[in-house]
Amino acid sequence: MLTAIKGGITAPKGFKAAGVKAGIKKSGKEDLTVIYSPAPCSAAALFTTNSFAAAGVQVSREVAAKGTAQAIVVNSGCANSCTGEQGMEDARGMAHLTASLLGLADDQVFVASTGIIGVNLPMAKVADGIKRAVAGLSADGHEKALQGIMTTDTFPKVSAYEFTLGGVTARVAGIAKGAGMIHPNMATLLSFVTTDAAVSPALLKQALKEAVNVSMNSITVDGDMSTNDTICVLANGQAGNKPIEAAGDPAYGELVAALTAVCTDLAKLIVRDGEGATKFLEITVKGAVSYDEAKAAAMSVARSPLVKTAFFGQDPNWGRILCAVGYSGATVEPAKSKLTLGGIIVAENGMNAAVSDAKALQKVMAEKDIVVEIELGTGDASATVWTCDFSYEYVKINADYST
Amino acid sequence: MLTAIKGGITAPKGFKAAGVKAGIKKSGKEDLTVIYSPAPCSAAALFTTNSFAAAGVQVSREVAAKGTAQAIVVNSGCANSCTGEQGMEDARGMAHLTASLLGLADDQVFVASTGIIGVNLPMAKVADGIKRAVAGLSADGHEKALQGIMTTDTFPKVSAYEFTLGGVTARVAGIAKGAGMIHPNMATLLSFVTTDAAVSPALLKQALKEAVNVSMNSITVDGDMSTNDTICVLANGQAGNKPIEAAGDPAYGELVAALTAVCTDLAKLIVRDGEGATKFLEITVKGAVSYDEAKAAAMSVARSPLVKTAFFGQDPNWGRILCAVGYSGATVEPAKSKLTLGGIIVAENGMNAAVSDAKALQKVMAEKDIVVEIELGTGDASATVWTCDFSYEYVKINADYST
Structure with missing residues (x-):
């Protein structure tokens, strides 16, 4: 059983966090976050597959390969991506300073950055920020820590649950940022998860993959995969459960369910904050040959600019939806196909279903949330993905965002 | 040598055409076109791979399989797609009526439709239109024929060349329509090509594939592949060249070059007429492992909403371009990469190139055509694709287009 709880990223036992104003963002808001567990943790992470992976991603990949870590240092306002050797040096510098202040080895600190691409980090400001953040670490720092990872986000994204794990009470929490350049293939922009579960590094990674596949890898805002996508999880074992060391352990399933709940909450919040979004669309494809085909068809619909602009226009343009299914590569039998919007059948057997209650359909299209x-x-396979519509505002935000 | 000529789709010897107002389009403009060669033709065609292929596509596939045809009947204003059994009956009806009026077998007539999806054809109007079009066929009918295939196009798309083929003078001409739902995988919406070259059906198909791969399959407007994409070519042999029956024949290369010229002209015109477009972007990827990887990288950039909105905003946001290259799947070495906009190097070695002449770059971004x-x-491989930007107007057109 999962119970939603307050307390953000520090809700699980034994985690501290802080967010400070380092002066990287022009807005002057919080832009540097540190998350820390004094107790050693199993650690796992998933990253963008983009060839121009940011410096922080390259450094964090080395941390993830070790399978243990105790801290995460993140800045917003600058992606430290496409920054060459200097960028690598800066990312390593962030890890090194954080590690030395906390008495850790450098490879026990994840590094992440988000913001503008192609600009070097203002390292003096970053270093000063790291010192103040580490000095300010506390179990109450979760709100500032969350502020410190935001960029164009219009609201913070956080989720935390208490759940039963092998007979004891455990907790899992996550925070995320992201509103544009969202079409993850490993994780979505930046997301950090903590849990007090005791679990081996290998199974933590497997659990993270399972959770991310049906959550963050099932959303799209604009089809662009970022150079910085990262999700890290730290598990410090403070819940006191018998350590999970086999996928057959029922506690492994409990952990996956809790991680999936947090990741799904965060993924949906990211879509709700999609740049310029006026609609939240849940797209479920059923009756597919396999999960992969169902997901491919759902993502094809979710990614189609013609479908997304139609929803913005509150137009039940089912032809565009079937068209996007048709080019997705998924096996479909038009004569057995069916399409419903808000429960109303609009196409059946590959044809117009001649909706009798046009007003009811208009009402569905006018809602903010549409299924x-x-x-x-x-x-028999099915998959669900989430996306938003494509509005004037999306174009405005992205035509005006300055390089 | 290729020489651009006038005369449109009837410029090649022995072709007639007509376009009439059948009353299918609400606008009352020309909406039914017939193209005809009294002499037998080799015929080839390429079609959408969309699973929800329109009825006309299904009928025309059977015609293409025969390798010979003498006529094309096309309507605009209704796609006859997602229309089930009735749609198939109507498409066959179009072919049958055209064939019987021209004294041909039904399988010698290509059928194509474009317009709204999911609505049945008004067959009484279509039949009346076909009768009038066949009665009006002439070598001067090319302009009305071109009008008859247009939908949201804001200008007609036509290209014609005279060229030397095996020592004689031959001609090739093409017309096309399309402004949205453009991300072809076989051909772009509707395109019809005529030539008086003498060529076997098998080599005509091979030549068409070669031409389409680097032209219509190298453009994208919005990433949506239509249910109706079709390109047909008829070759009636009236130029009097020695029939081309082997790919080793130098005349085969001459034919491919001429077909490619026509298809490239049409493909670029379609992009120039992209819905809401304010920019025409030519994207060339060089130094790739293979043509396919170069094209994948170029198409990834061409398809990225973030890149397209940046060009609309006249913003040289090179980070978004490298990001789209990075997730394309193409092999790239960031430290050896380079990006130029209008000849100005904006990123080099995976980093900002620190453009010294900011005004020159602003001028490039303000142009309508950008390389x-x-x-x-x-x-050593390279590929070129063409696309347009993403504007407020694109959203407006597609949010308002009524189902």
Whole structure:
């Protein structure tokens, strides 16, 4: 059983956090965050597959390979991406300073950055910020820590649950940022998760993959995969459960369910904050040959600019939806296909379903949240993804965002 | 040598065409076109790979399989797609009526439709239109024929050349329509090509594939692949060249070059007419491992909403361009990469190139036509694609287009 709790990223036992104003962001808001567990942790992470991976991603990949870590240092306002050798030096500098202040080895600190691409970090400001953040670490620092990772986000994204793990009470919490350049293939922009579960590094990584596949890897805002996408999880074992060391352990399933709940909450919040979004679309594809085909069809619909602009226009343009399914590569039998919008059948057997209650359909299209269901008629598998619409505001935000 | 000529789709010897107002389009403009060669033709065609292929596509696939045809019947204003059995009956009806009026077998007539998805054809109007179009066929009908295939196009797309083919003078001409739902995988919406070259059906198909791969399959407007994409070519042999029956025949290369010239002209015109477009972007990727990787990288950039909105905003946001290259799957060595906009190096070795002449770069970004060149640093292959920007107007057109 999962119970939503307060307390953000420091809700799990034994975690501290802080967020400070280092002066990296022009806005002058919090822009540097440190998350820390005094107790050693199993650690796992997933990263962007973009070839131009940011410096922080390259440094954090080395940390993830070790399977243990105790701290995460993050800045917003500058992505430290496409910054060459200097960028690598700066990312290593962030890890080194944080590690030395906390008495850790450098490879026990994840590094992440988000913001503008191609600009070097103002390292004097970053260093000063890290010193103040480490000095200010506390179990109450979760709100400032969350502020410190935000960029174009219009609201903070946080989720935390208490759950039963092998008979004891455990907690899991996550924070995330991201509103544009969202089409993750490993994780979505930046997301940090803490848990007091005791679990081996290998199984923590496996659990993270399972959770991310159906959550952050099932959303799209604009189809662009960032150079900085990162999700890190630290598990410090303070809940006191018998350490999870086999996937067959029922506690492993409990951990996956809790991690999935947190990641799904964060993924949906990211879509709700999609740049310029006026609609939140849940797209479920059923009757597919496999989960992968169902997801491919759902993502094809979720990514289509023609579908997204139609929803912005509150237009039940089912032809565009079937068209996007049709080029997704998923096996579909048009004569057995079906499409519903808010529960109303708008296309059936590959044809117009001649909706009798046009007013009810108008009402569905006018809602902020709309559920789209598509039956492919070729199997039993299904998948759900989330996306938003495509508005004037999206174009405005992205045409005006200065390089 | 290729010489641009006038005369449109009927410029090649022995072709007739007509376009009439059948009353399918609400606008009352020309909406039904017939193209005809009294002499037998080799025929080839390429179609959408969308699973929800329109009825006309399904009928035309059977025609293409035969390798010979003498006529094309096209309507605009209704796509006859997602229309089930009735749609198939209507498409066959179009072919049958055209064939019987021209004294041909049904399988010698290509059928194509474009317009709104999911609505049945008004067959009484279509039949009346076909009768009038066939009665009005002439070598001067090319302009009305071109009007008859247009939908949201803001200008007609036509290209014609005279060229030397095996020592004689031959001609090739093409017309096309399309401004949205453009991300072809076989051909772009509707395109019809005529030539008086003598060529076997098999080599005509091979030549068409070669031409389309570097032209219509190298453009994207919005990333949506239509249910109706079709390109047909008829070759009636009236030029009197020795029939081309082997790819080793130098005349085969002459034909491919001429077809490629026509298809490239049409493809670029389609991009220039991209819905809401304010920019025409030519994106060349060089130094790639293979043509396919170069094209994948170029298409990834061309398709990125973040890149397209940046060009709309006249913002030289090179980070977004490298980011789109980075997730394309193409092999790239960031430290050897280079990006130029209008000949100005904006990123080099995976980093900001610190442009000294900011005014010159502003001038490049303010132009309507912009050339983007990206060096991957991993090989010798290159590819060029064309796209447009993403404007408020794109959103407006597609949010308002009524189902």
